[in-house]
Amino acid sequence: MEAAGFGPDNPLEFEFIHRSTDDNPKVAPVAQSNWSDIAPWVNPTIVKQDTKVLYSRLRTGNFSVADAAWVADFDDPINFLYLLDSNTGQQNYGDYANPEYDALLSQSNQQLDLQVRAEVFADAEALMLEEYPITPMWFQVTKNMVDPELTGWEENAKDQHRSRFLCREGLSAE
Secondary structure (H helix, E strand, O other): OOOOOOEOOEOEEEEEEEEOOOOHHHHHHHHHHHHHHHOOOEEEEEEEEOHHHHHHHHHHOOOOEEOOOOOOOOOOOHHHHHHHOOOOOOOOOOOOOOHHHHHHHHHHHHOOOHHHHHHHHHHHHHHHHHHOOOOOOOOOOOOOOOOOOEEOOOOOOOOOOOHHHOEEOOOOOO
16 A cells, blocks of 8 residues: 555545445444554545445445445356456446456356366456455355255255245155
């Protein structure tokens, strides 16, 4: 940061906007403290926003640092990685653009070998995280107690488990 010109005589000041829902108001002061721990001249200001207002600001690029979230619609890495493809549009909130990253995502979409596809995704993810267009802060975790005799239970991105697919072992579903 000092190489970029920030220091005691030129503090780094920015606004961190966060959603007013769930745990976000609890996490924002922690993030603010962590940034301030970097150096005494790093001065983030936290601003709580209604979720709709925050996402409107994200889509128009009206932010410096912001909280956002995404929940997968289906079980596949592309569900998250495409958000940073330069062709994604408004959902690529920070306008991240890297031709190598885009090429890797394109390559993954043409790959039929699932192991090779997973390796391409890993390369794309590593490239993106090296450049830090986003900073993952936490991941959603589900906690389900499932009877081991229950069949038909499948973990999935939305954590939805339809009872019509569940059956006790040894019993017919009919």
